[in-house]
Amino acid sequence: MTTAPPSTTPDATFVEETARRVVAEHPPTSTPLAELMGAWYDAGLTWVHFPVGLGGLDAPRALQPLANRILQEAGGPEPRTVNTIGYGIVAGTIRRYADAELAARLLRPLATGEEKWCQLFSEPGAGSDLAGLATRAVRDGDGWRVNGQKVWNSLAHLSRWAILLARTDPDVPKHRGLTYFIVDMHTPGIDVRPLRQLTGRASFNEVFLDDVHIPDSQRFGDVGAGWIVANSTLGDERTSLGDRVATRGSGAIADALELWAAHPERHTAVLRERLTRLWVRAETQRLTGNRARVTASTGAVGPESSIIKLLNSELTQAVYEFCIELLGPQGTLIDTYSPDAPDDETGSTALQRKFLRSRATTLEGGTSEIMRNVIGERVLKLPQELRADKGIPWKEIPR
Template sequence: MTTDSSTLDATAVASLARQVVEAHPPGQVPLVELMGAWYDAGLAWVHFPVGRGGLDAPRALQPVANRVMRDAGGPEPRTVNTIGYGIVAGTIVRHVPPVTANRLLRPLATGEELWCQLFSEPGAGSDLAGLATRAVRDGEGWRVNGQKVWTSLAHKSAWAVLLARTDPDVPKHQGLTYFIVEMTTPGIEVRPLRQITGRASFNEVFLDEVYVPDTQRLGDVGAGWFVANSTLGDERTSLGDRVAARSSGTIADALELWTARPERHTPVLRDRLARLWLRAESQRLTADRARVSAVRGNPGPESAIIKLVGSELAQSVYEFCLDLLGPEAALVDTYSPDAPDDVSGPTALQRKFLRSRATTLEGGTSEIMRNVIGERVLKLPQEIRNDKGKPWKEIPR
């Protein structure tokens, strides 16, 4: 199945997507087969190069393909490998040689190999560049020691992207290097962390003398901050870029609940719902503009706007839902680390409310997003930093 990328438009992408789902009907063929065909057709990330899951087409055409998949009863592609699709794949295609990239991207796209992100640390918090995990040269590779935290899906992942300090004698942003690492490598220990929802889907990860071949380094030694920023840009776009159609996404939950609970209607709640809908529409249009501007999928600092607006909107929507539910909002059907991943059932909104508390933290806090927008988008003066220009080893921790 081939197509000429120079003639691609929404009609052509939709036609190609229909060919895939007709030849591999969702629900009738294994998911791996379906998503493998999706990747081979260039529909996993339409803005990626041909042969690496893409069509070398504008990123704005991706929702067209995804809509065909959903309408046929298939999954939203990114849910097959959440971190792989939305966060890691772009970094791989930008920084890994084509042959190796294809080897990594196809099983990522099919869900055969899940990915996680070893960035955050207990002692660094939102100051990612202040991380302390060390990678030291050892022959043809590196020995890594340190601790990571809040690592979603680390307990299920085959691969991880890893940011580590390779030079403590230079300023903190200059001494970082970016790697990919197999999670089965000796010396990696994963421990689950219980969330407010009761589930345990993220973890702390300990690295003890973990050997990483130099062939698994992405970018130059010391250029990890540059590579990581491309990953973070993808993450922010992924976290905030989930509303494809008017009145869909989180606001759809509020609208559905409003229709189902007419006895709870008040003028105040009606006004709140109207304001939330306007915010959701603004967020949707902002995300559309960002997709169009990222013609070849290299997100800029504008992705911070999408993430900030989307995450704060999600919290506001579910706060409204709980207020509309009244006393019923206090009910949760189960509170267990073994609770299913889906958010269906009689207390789905309560679960979504609890989960939404993380949206302004994950992928960079709202405070960090405002700094990014102010400094990189609006070109305002940078905040005063006492550690600027100092070697990392001289910065108090």
């Protein structure tokens, strides 16, 4: 049962007391993960800023790191690792666009990790230009019939549910003819094929949809308004990708600090200055993330999510480039190239694999070029880039 919050807005003391009670009643080191995270959800600690009954307490979003820290100190997981895309990308959209009954049906198993989620947005011909996608959804009785191909779909091979953006009207400009759905990945006609990555892993996929039927009850937002819904999802994704540093000195910079301490024989004045500058950048990003959490407490995240994402992606690459340089010849070695190796490895070549994985950070969730455009147009109010396809029906755009 969800703990009833006080009549006033829950404060840090209430959140801390609630979190400590949950971990006392459900010791993280001995409680099955789904049971632990179910209790966390029922207590309103999964997303403290969500409504009571939907995994939240109607509390300020800035209190979430406090709850998460108590869970981790007791031996529990960092919550987002339980269902990466579900927590970081999907939950906010469900909260904003699903009715109360559907939200309750979807959010608890998402929070416990029993139902994983993936994202079916990008296509072979529509990556950076997402609004140009060609996957087609056509009315079919009380639902929709979908055909098309998606790509770079992280964890699709493990997922029960997906968020899907499809074209429902090719006769209007590309941004206005899209509709947003959720789809059960067990639906007939869905074929998931893994893609091998630079790291040797196969957590990305391509997904083919062949006459996949989706009930209209699984549509989020109005028909043709999918771009609006998708932008709220993308804002959450960019915040999630950039907002993974809860405390000072944690995140990617922690790897660089640990490596520096382990190899005093390789210290130079030049490398020391580089590490110092990286630490300052990491702290700037962390504080910017804190500000964005406060801004987003009462609704969808704004363009500041692009700032966080841009900062984090480029910083992550710079940190692991520093690590590889500090390792010297050892940085060229890697011990395994298996698609079955865990993503959270801590072995002797973990840094090398993190370096390889970091090459994707400036691509996933929107390229750095897109982030700069968003910042320029929506934050700095600069003139928009010229678009040759503006106002043209999608079906008339050369492809």
